[in-house]
Amino acid sequence: MSIDQEKAWNPKIIVFACNWCTYAAADLAGSNHLHYPADVRIIRTPCSGRMDPLLVLRAFNRGADGVLLSG
Amino acid sequence: MKKRVGVFVCDCGTNIASVVDTEKVAEYARQLPGVVYSTTYKYMCSDPGQELVRNAIQEQGLEQVVIASCSPRMHEKTFRKAVEAGGINPYMFEMVNIREQDSWVHPDRGEATDKAMDLVRMGVSKVLKNVPLQVSTIPITKKAMVIGGGIAGMQAALDIAEAGHKVILVEREASIGGKMTQLDKTFPTMDCAA
Amino acid sequence: MVAVAQHPNIELVTYAEVVKVSGYIGNFNVTVKQKAKYVDWDLCTGCGTCWEKCPSKKIKDEFELGMGLRTSIHKVFPQAVPGKPIIEAETCTKLTKGKCGICEKVCPTNAIRYDDKEQLMDVEVGAIVMATGYDLFHWEETYGEYGYGKYPDVITSLHFERLVSSGGPTGGQIRRPSDGKVPDSVAFIKCVGSRDDTKGKSYCSRACCMYTAKHAYQVKDKLPDSESYVFYMDVRTAGKNYEEFYQRSLDAGAKYIRGRVSKIYPRGDKLVLKTEDTLMGMPLEVEVDMVVLATAMVPSEGAQELAKIIGFSTDKDGFFQEAHPKLQPVETFTAGVYVAGTCQGPKDIPDTVAQASAAAVKVCGLFSKERMATEPMITEVDISKCSGCGLCVPICPYHALSLVEIKERGHQGPFTRQVVEVNGSLCQGCGACLPACRTVALNLKGFTNEQLVAEVDALCL
Numbered sequence: 001m002s003i004d005q006e007k008a009w010n011p012k013i014i015v016f017a018c019n020w021c022t023y024a025a026a027d028l029a030g031s032n033h034l035h036y037p038a039d040v041r042i043i044r045t046p047c048s049g050r051m052d053p054l055l056v057l058r059a060f061n062r063g064a065d066g067v068l069l070s071g
Numbered sequence: 072m073k074k075r076v077g078v079f080v081c082d083c084g085t086n087i088a089s090v091v092d093t094e095k096v097a098e099y100a101r102q103l104p105g106v107v108y109s110t111t112y113k114y115m116c117s118d119p120g121q122e123l124v125r126n127a128i129q130e131q132g133l134e135q136v137v138i139a140s141c142s143p144r145m146h147e148k149t150f151r152k153a154v155e156a157g158g159i160n161p162y163m164f165e166m167v168n169i170r171e172q173d174s175w176v177h178p179d180r181g182e183a184t185d186k187a188m189d190l191v192r193m194g195v196s197k198v199l200k201n202v203p204l205q206v207s208t209i210p211i212t213k214k215a216m217v218i219g220g221g222i223a224g225m226q227a228a229l230d231i232a233e234a235g236h237k238v239i240l241v242e243r244e245a246s247i248g249g250k251m252t253q254l255d256k257t258f259p260t261m262d263c264a265a
Numbered sequence: 266m267v268a269v270a271q272h273p274n275i276e277l278v279t280y281a282e283v284v285k286v287s288g289y290i291g292n293f294n295v296t297v298k299q300k301a302k303y304v305d306w307d308l309c310t311g312c313g314t315c316w317e318k319c320p321s322k323k324i325k326d327e328f329e330l331g332m333g334l335r336t337s338i339h340k341v342f343p344q345a346v347p348g349k350p351i352i353e354a355e356t357c358t359k360l361t362k363g364k365c366g367i368c369e370k371v372c373p374t375n376a377i378r379y380d381d382k383e384q385l386m387d388v389e390v391g392a393i394v395m396a397t398g399y400d401l402f403h404w405e406e407t408y409g410e411y412g413y414g415k416y417p418d419v420i421t422s423l424h425f426e427r428l429v430s431s432g433g434p435t436g437g438q439i440r441r442p443s444d445g446k447v448p449d450s451v452a453f454i455k456c457v458g459s460r461d462d463t464k465g466k467s468y469c470s471r472a473c474c475m476y477t478a479k480h481a482y483q484v485k486d487k488l489p490d491s492e493s494y495v496f497y498m499d500v501r502t503a504g505k506n507y508e509e510f511y512q513r514s515l516d517a518g519a520k521y522i523r524g525r526v527s528k529i530y531p532r533g534d535k536l537v538l539k540t541e542d543t544l545m546g547m548p549l550e551v552e553v554d555m556v557v558l559a560t561a562m563v564p565s566e567g568a569q570e571l572a573k574i575i576g577f578s579t580d581k582d583g584f585f586q587e588a589h590p591k592l593q594p595v596e597t598f599t600a601g602v603y604v605a606g607t608c609q610g611p612k613d614i615p616d617t618v619a620q621a622s623a624a625a626v627k628v629c630g631l632f633s634k635e636r637m638a639t640e641p642m643i644t645e646v647d648i649s650k651c652s653g654c655g656l657c658v659p660i661c662p663y664h665a666l667s668l669v670e671i672k673e674r675g676h677q678g679p680f681t682r683q684v685v686e687v688n689g690s691l692c693q694g695c696g697a698c699l700p701a702c703r704t705v706a707l708n709l710k711g712f713t714n715e716q717l718v719a720e721v722d723a724l725c726l
Contacts, residue, residue, distance in 0.1 A: 162711065189724060196720060197717075201716065204641035204711065207638070208637060209291055209637060211631065211634060211636060211637055212293075212389050212391035214389065214391060215392045215393070216393045218283055218393065219395065219397040220277075221398045222614060222617050224606070226622060227394045227605050227621040227625045228394075229275070229625075230621070230625030230626070231274075231394075233274075237274050238276070239275075239276045239278060239388055240276070241281050242280070242281065243282055244280065245279050245349075247269060248345075248346065250399070250423070252341075253328065255429045255433075255483075256479070258478065258507070259475070259504070259505075259506040259509070259510035
């Protein structure tokens with residue numbers, strides 16, 4: 001892989017966000033118009049306690065480059 | 072459950088549409104499996120916006136609804152009601168956040184539109200797995216407890232009691248009154264505290 | 266106060282604390298601890314013979330902030346509601362040493378109970394209003410430059426309230442605590458603990474500007490020949506008629522000096538304040554007879570523990586957290602629990618009353634319905650898969666899961682087995698129980714495994 005190609009690579013990052021804190025914080029980042037890379041895709045969960053490790057593995061299995069679990 | 076999804080993409084004035092190509096998102100949505108109808112509208116939460124959703128449900132025979140607009144923390148309840156008014160179970164609905172978590176945080180039109188399409192695809196996939204949910208009810212004990220017998224506690228207790236409900240006022244000290252009883256006259260009227 | 270005690274719909278439980286709360290909106294179960302009063306209030310008429318005859322007379326009166334004395338058997342203050350006394354166990358010689366018993370002998374209704382014990386009672390309520398109030402910032406612990414509380418004539422504004430009150434220890438005459446002298450000059454220092462990131466709190470306590478204006482006015486009103494100085498950072502008069510009231514204080518002759526006091530020290534029987542006038546740009550030294558500190562409002566002692574017991578959050582300063590500062594100012598994150606007054610944040614009396622009425626309206630709104638709808642996005646159990654292992658039960662933070670016996674029919678006839686059951690009213694739909702289930706018998710409606718997997722798959726195309 002050349003350096004140029006590497007630059008063009010966009011990671012696929014899946015975020016599992018607790019509705020009450022992280023998801024709300026992501027909304028707050030939005031209300032304040034704070035920019036961040038567009039590679040992030042947020043899945044809303046009712047609580048980080050809901051997170052089954054299998055879901056994280058599923059994401060990797062399906063080709064996610066990174067998983068962020070936050071709550 | 073029949074798969075007849077309707078996707079509604081909100082412009083939110085220019086809040087979403089200035090960054091996300093909502094027409095393109097709606098067009099993309101129409102090609103997703105299960106989707107039979109998609110459209111955009113300037114303000115989906117407004118009365119005409121909600122009417123649009125209600126009419127589409129009836130005219131297109133929709134069974135599932137996805138609305139791509141602001142955060143579900145903002146308008147999920149609003150849209151659940153609209154969906155219910157359209158004649159389907161309010162839980163056959165998913166909301167996709169393309170404002171707080173897309174148009175407001177990603178200035179690049181191409182990237183933001185791509186993300187919006189990804190999120191709509193996510194919403195459609197989820198809503199196809201939704202099942203109707205029923206709301207149950209619980210009884211309410213019509214008696215209130217007020218903890219603290221100072222100005223705030225006494226006022227709240229009196230107001231609730233005056234409205235005809237029972238109140239139990241719990242105070243840590245042997246007398247109610249709180250700090251107020253220690254005060255002399257109070258500003259700006261200089262009437263006595265007790 | 267009397268209106269509260271006499272209202273047929275209000276049950277007053279004083280000298281009591283909330284020790285346990287369970288349940289949920291519409292259906293709370295609260296355990297209240299009634300502390301031992303040692304007096305049967307049903308029999309007591311509040312005649313006062315007991316506290317007149319009580320020989321333990323030299324106890325510092327908390328109500329007068331130590332500036333007056335009281336007896337062991339006492340009412341909190343003369344106009345107390347209910348107007349009945351309690352015995353303070355630590356200072357009663359009958360309860361500590363077994364000697365005395367005078368109050369029992371003189372009581373005309375035989376209401377004294379030396380064997381009284383604290384009692385627990387359970388109450389079912391549908392809503393809870395938190396109105397636990399505030400305490401004053403302990404300035405003695407941090408403000409060394411003001412003497413760590415060792416100068417008797419450096420007092421707080423609440424002390425000053427007692428000194429100007431006609432019911433107070435001086436009968437309403439402004440006299441300084443050390444020698445009872447009527448002061449020729451009084452200095453007021455604002456923002457002691459408020460707006461002070463290094464030693465106190467970062468917030469403004471909101472009421473101090475106005476009550477200090479009142480105090481400065483009262484000094485000039487009661488002692489026209491005296492001086493009253495107010496040392497301030499800003500004068501904040503954001504309220505109806507507040508600016509006018511401040512002007513009235515200035516017109517009466519209160520001297521406002523913009524500057525922080527950097528040190529207080531005694532000189533003879535006077536106190537010297539080292540400060541500066543930042544408007545004139547010069548250092549100042551002012552000699553006064555008495556100093557009054559407008560100390561910050563802080564959450565009431567025990568408020569944090571109470572928040573934990575009931576299960577809602579406090580903010581960075583320990584005040585109760587409202588659900589939304591603008592849209593849900595009297596609600597908390599726990600449905601059915603509301604906040605009123607200074608427990609939510611510093612505020613003055615008009616704002617406190619307004620907020621209390623707002624909280625009352627929320628309660629009445631809740632009570633206007635016979636039943637309320639519950640969120641359907643909760644855990645469900647597939648009992649055909651549940652092995653009854655019970656691993657999920659202790660994980661639930663809301664105690665919504667329990668094991669129950671069910672009857673089933675097998676090849677060898679009927680038998681019973683354990684399965685888990687969800688209490689739909691207690692379940693908040695967090696889903697923390699799901700990962701604990703080894704047989705995948707639990708699922709969360711609205712956020713099912715199938716739904717989340719579908720989302721993951723859709724994003725990872």
